[in-house]
Amino acid sequence: MNWRKTLSQSGYRISKPRQVIMEILTQAKVPLTPLAIYNQARNNGRKIGLVSVYRALELLTSLGLVCLVYANDGSQGYMIASEGHHHHIICEVCEQAIEFSGVEDLEGLILRVQQETGYTVSDHFLQLFGVCPNCQKLL
Amino acid sequence: MNWRKTLSQSGYRISKPRQVIMEILTQAKVPLTPLAIYNQARNNGRKIGLVSVYRALELLTSLGLVCLVYANDGSQGYMIASEGHHHHIICEVCEQAIEFSGVEDLEGLILRVQQETGYTVSDHFLQLFGVCPNCQKLL
């Protein structure tokens, strides 16, 4: 299902700022902050307000169309999200981030932690950090 | 190695604010924001500045004595860290967070992702979310 349908079917409108933001995030290679998205839109001649960026990101994230990733230093950025549960691996040199899937690989760990801690586990967040193929060549 | 030694051996002083912060974090059950730490110190009659809290947290985190965890909503808090690499599981009801270890369980996943993506993986961040034993009873 594409993001336009997801928005409509949830009762939200396909507004200009939302379109611009989805376009930018779709093409982005690295996670972007709200301000970065705003600046990029401006540079492309698309006039949108920073407030709308904040609001749209909140909405899009809640719908699972966009997701928040964390740099190793704790700073945050937004990326486009594909359907289903994914994780990200981020290059520590160029920041380029890509998705990977693999919830199954965590099953064992989750079961063990549930037994050891008594917690029930309902969700998880995993991110890998490393060096992307391109930056490996340059080093 | 205790935190005092870690600080000294790295050339840092055991100052009052750092002691207060380590005390508070050691006793804390939930991750605390800089402001929360500051307020708690104040309430206990320990007069420290908020700026020092920010500075100390940055230092302590860089030394691995304290670590940053993320709530499911993206908000951040600090927790005491034990030695070695650990992960956290956070209760979505009461926010209580505890550590668990288990880097080994990720080996397989990491190897697979390295092959699939071409990235080399050097670090990772994992957090689980769920309900703690106590909150399970109350539900």
Added chain:
DNA sequence: TCCTTATTGAAAATTATTTTCAATAAGGAT
């Protein structure tokens, strides 16, 4: 095309974080 109302965006308000700098205190040297 009209009409309803979700959404926008500018400005103001609030909150979070960082910088500056003189005063203080940690801890090695004496």
Added chain:
DNA sequence: ATCCTTATTGAAAATAATTTTCAATAAGGA
């Protein structure tokens, strides 16, 4: 124990990030 050096503190100011407010706009069903 006291002195001395300098890392560290904390108040205030500066900056940055985020949220609120509200009148104007525009999305999309009728």
